[in-house]
Amino acid sequence: MKALIFIAALLFSSLTVSAAETKIMIRAKARDAKFIGSSLGGAHIIVRNKVNRQILAEGNTTGSTGNTDLIMKVAKARGASITDSQTAGFLASIDIHEPTFITIEMISPLNNQQAQAAISTELWLIPGKHILGDGIILEVPGFIIDILKPRTHQYIPLNTIKGKPFQFQANIVMMCGCVIEKGGVWNSDEIEVKGILKKDGKYIKEVTLSLISTNLFEGSDMLNIPGNYELTLYAYHEKSGNTGVDKVNYVVYE
Template identity: 45%
Template sequence: MKFRFSILSLFCAFLFCFGSLAAQETSVMVRALAKDAKFIGSSIGGAKVIIRNAETGEILDLGLTSGSTGDTKLILQTPKERYDKLTDKNTAGFEAKLNIEEPTFINVEAHAPINKKQAKVVSSTQLWVIPGKDITGDGVVLEVPGFVVDILSPQTHERINASDELSLKANIIMMCGCPVTEGGVWDANQYEVKAIISAEDKESREITLNSTDKPSTFAANTSLEKGYYTITIYAFDPVTGNTGVDKTNIIIN
């Protein structure tokens, strides 16, 4: 009887130890890197990170990236060799904590920038995660392409007299919030910024917006006949392919 009890005790202890080893909390660092720019963090509201079990769809963890956009020189202006890091302890990221009992194939998504609905895109990848094998350092880096474009003028559903000049103005920034300026790291002269003005009964036309003295601000003036108009302002970088768009509607009396 004692022998049976001892065997049973050993078996239970084995199961307990095995279970505690298998169900280890596993850390995965996830970062969102704006294409041709820096990391998406606290200054623009962060990127929403969602990690799912790729087979079942179960959400294993989610949260927002937080921290700084990182070191401009390190990210953009320093030649990289194998294993060189792009980040430091202050660089924006989200450290996910996964409670997994076996090697798990996961989907990692970054929705960014989370607070700019017209600019938000989803970047994703897949990978295996092993219980207890943390993924740290730069971690999983998801590239987020595009520009954030905000139309500043005219305002949505604004009524403007046909006799008045129409002011077109937009704010253009990188997806990390980095500014666009003439001759800057993100050179305004490199980007094409245009307004497409359309109405149901009129032919569409394009107007070029030029950079102003204020960082990230592009502007132009025009005039319109009476009607209901949709104004689409876009930014395009012919070098990287980065593109951003915003739209508004106005009434010309």
């Protein structure tokens, strides 16, 4: 019996000794934009063993959105890095004793649920063979949209708006939080922003919103009939395929 215990202990010790720390840098990058980091609350990363779904590492990306010129303006040669030491990422450190097939799951942006996307990829990790530098970059498409006016379930007296333009307003940013402005790197002139209006569940019309200041879009329409209203507001960029949506319900009453 003692001999069996001794052999088992040796085998366990062998496995423990042979396990090697393996590091992998994981980053979340907004499509046609920069990296998702601390300023936006980060992207949530989960690394799993694909076979048994065991979580091997978990955390959020932290750091800066990166160098705008390097990411967006400089021509990229093969092997050239688009990150620096400050660029946001999550460094996973995993102990494995044999090649392991992993799944990387990402939810981003973590703190903006209406814009969240789940992205994943799979790859082999080899013991002691680190994946650093730019690492594994997962791309997140879309826009983050927050409708500011009207407010959710706002009750609006008809006599305060009848015969006057009713204002719709939304804040829109890239998935990394990067700013949208007229003539900027992310040019508002190239982004279509419209609101789809319904009253009591039936389509009424579309309203166009235009940039009035950095990230802030505004439009207006006449609301002369009481009812339960729904505004579905979207942004669309044809060149990149980025889209985003937010919705709000409000009530106009007599």
